[in-house]
Amino acid sequence: ENIYDRSRMAPKTPIKNEPIDLSKQKGCTPEGNPITPVKIIDRPQPDPWTPTTNLKILVSAASPDMRDREKKKELFRPIENSEQSDTPDLLQYDIVDDSTVDEFEKQRPSRKQKSLGLLCQKFLARYPNYPLSTEKTTISLDEVASILGVERRRIYDIVNVLESLQLVSRVAKNQYCWHGRHNLSQTLKMLQEAGELQYGELMTSQHKEQDLEYKFGERKKETIPDSQDRPLPDFSEPDCTSASANSRKDKSLRIMSQKFVMLFLVSKTKIVTLDIAAKILIEETQDTVDHSKFKTKVRRLYDIANVLTSLGLIKKVHVTEERGRKPAFKWIGPVEFPEKTDKLREHSPTSDPLPETQRGACAQYQTSATGKQRFTRRSSFSSAQICEATRRKVSSEPNSPHQERQDENCSKMINLAAVCRQKIEEDTGSAKNSNISLPFSLLPVPGDSDFCVNPLPQAVFPVVQADVPNFSLPNGISSQASHPSMPAASKAENGKPTLVPNQPFLCFPSSSLFMLCGGLQENNVSEPLPAAGDLANRSAEAQAAAPPTACQKRSSHKCSSPSAPADDEEPAAKKQMLEQSDLPLSLVVPKKPSESPKAESSPGSGCSAAVHLETNHLDLASPAAREVANESTKPSDCQEQEKQSQNKDPDETPPGNEHISKENANQPFQPQYLYVQPTAGLSSFNFLFSANQAPGAISLAANKLPSLSVPCVMVPSAALASFPLVCSPSFTSALSSVPDGSFSAAASTSFSVSSLASPTPVFISTTAVVTPKVSPAPSVDPQQPAHPALHLSPVLTRSCSAVKMDSPVCMGHPVTLLKLQQPSSAPLTPKSIRPAHHEAFFKTPGSLGDPVAWKKNEGNQTRNASSVQRRLEISSTSPD
């Protein structure tokens, strides 16, 4: 840098300045020799060789800046052609100046020339908009800084914004990878979707017709500032708070940039005023909306706007409102984006494996969750309310329509999740916490002495390691497959081949039993979730909080311990775990949804639930996928994932539905899983349900049914020994989502270990015991075709079928679902159930979410307690 400056400063060493040199060359070559001597002479401006030269000189003198421009022009020539004619002369002139010009030079740097926008243009000029996919361009910050003659700090400003749009990605210290605009449309699309969720609501619902964003913005501010803000905050804030600040990362320019872009994409007018944007973006710690803070925000927005302007995405305009003329920016970039399945995968193009850091980031989020709590609470409540309302609506309505709606919503949710995921990734945190943070951990059953599962007699689950095809239940199914719209999400996932993103369920070889601890473990998870699914979580949290942590620890230990027979899988599982950890991130998203409202769509609640899952999936998928691909490609996992992705299950994320089962809250620590023995037909499978899981997970088809979705794990019966599976709550949610509604998930009830031990199959339903029969069906889905053998709801069957792919076993076996009763139909314990539903729904997510957060969060505890009690009741009853 110094050198560069010197060159500028001291014309004497023009050589150093590359730009100058170039210009000189130009100038020189034409006139070559003659000029040089003259230069010296130049001083006498009047004597220029040519009249033009004089003019030039004059010009230069008049505006020292001009010189600089010339230099810059070289870089930007295309941009500023008009002046080119002058340039050569000027160049010459410059040379001339050398001797004399110190003064000028000092002057020359006009502010404009130093502007970030100009700098950014220079920066961009160095790289192709659409670099060949094959070649990766790495950017060295130091190098660029020196070349452009600026301090590194400025380069960070540029790079951070570019990174927010995925034009570049950080590879390592001082190293960035240039991606160009290949992914820009995808990124923008994602941001748009995310923006719609976050901000769109306001706009659509409130001001559907209005175009003026700024108006909205203002109004929004006034009216609904919180809601608006939240969504965004979700991504970043939580972290910040949690991590104690999690660093600036979250608040960073990067996030601001994304939010800023979202505002443009969401606004109909495509015009956003700075002050509005600043207000909206301040959201975070809104409390202290100091004027100073506002000013600072505006400053940053200028920084961002300058870069975006350089990218040709926005331009400055002025909006004249009542108050007067206000500075604003208009979006001049693409408005519509081709749909690409890959959006999620944006990273993929780069092909760089996500930096570990990203993973870490996820972890951070999780860890940070605690800090977020307060935020989550707020959001959670609102979201919960919304969800309920939506739910109710939905319930009344016929399934199909709802489903569709839901699907749409789901798709949105997914998108958000994807976005969140990306953000998370971007945030790249450290991998540090990954272990802990994992939303769920897989434990080889055998290994875990500690584990909740332990209680289960291993004997029950044969530890045979067969290479049974992996079987995954379609967790994500609901969200992904079902709708056409959804495919995109799934695709995205697919994009990353390895991913398995969504699957809620994992099939493990029979040999080993794995427990997945979903939300239990970390707060982290919960936190993010909470936002989304606050509802569900709460209850769960209370319960889970304690247990989860324990579980995690345990799980981690177990994992470490190879006790489990299934070697391969474990790793995979772990990976997944990691991925899942990512989920938590996604959690953040959920809040938004809840808040956001999509209430319109249907089922807020359902959506939220679905969202969680989806988010998880997504998150998992992207990060996980990456991980998977990178790390391992563990066949099993991959396959499973793929399968899932492939599955077309129509599942949708059912809108709502949740239902409730509540987990038991009773024993926080105790196993949260329920072991269900195979029903008559199903002897082959045992199911474990996590007690904790949030009812929300279950969401069923939303409509009607009361059916509960429970996180289930299918475990082969001991005899069969085919699969021991445990589903983490998180998973469960996925399951539930799946169903078109048809599927009723069994509500998981927590049952004591002892129950597990019992050879007899146990069903746990939150409310009622499930009968092997379809009984629930009626209420649940009329639609569903009855499966002959299976009691399973259609959904299950689907899942099974999907699963089947993986393992024949699965196919063959009839799966029995437990249906918990639905309150509506013949609820065993209606009272418990219903309340449960609602509450559970809200709370349930908690399974995912971290318990801690919940605890803290709300006064929910009271609710939780109630839920717990209910649970207890249920558990007792259910067996019956």
Add this chain to the structure above:
DNA sequence: CACTCCCGCCAATTA
């Protein structure tokens, strides 16, 4: 005077 926004201190992170 209002807008812009450069500059660089210095804290948070990372190596």
Add this chain to the structure above:
DNA sequence: TAATTGGCGGGAGTG
């Protein structure tokens, strides 16, 4: 501990 990142806000340039 040193280097890298990047938040932040003073205050200067511009119109």
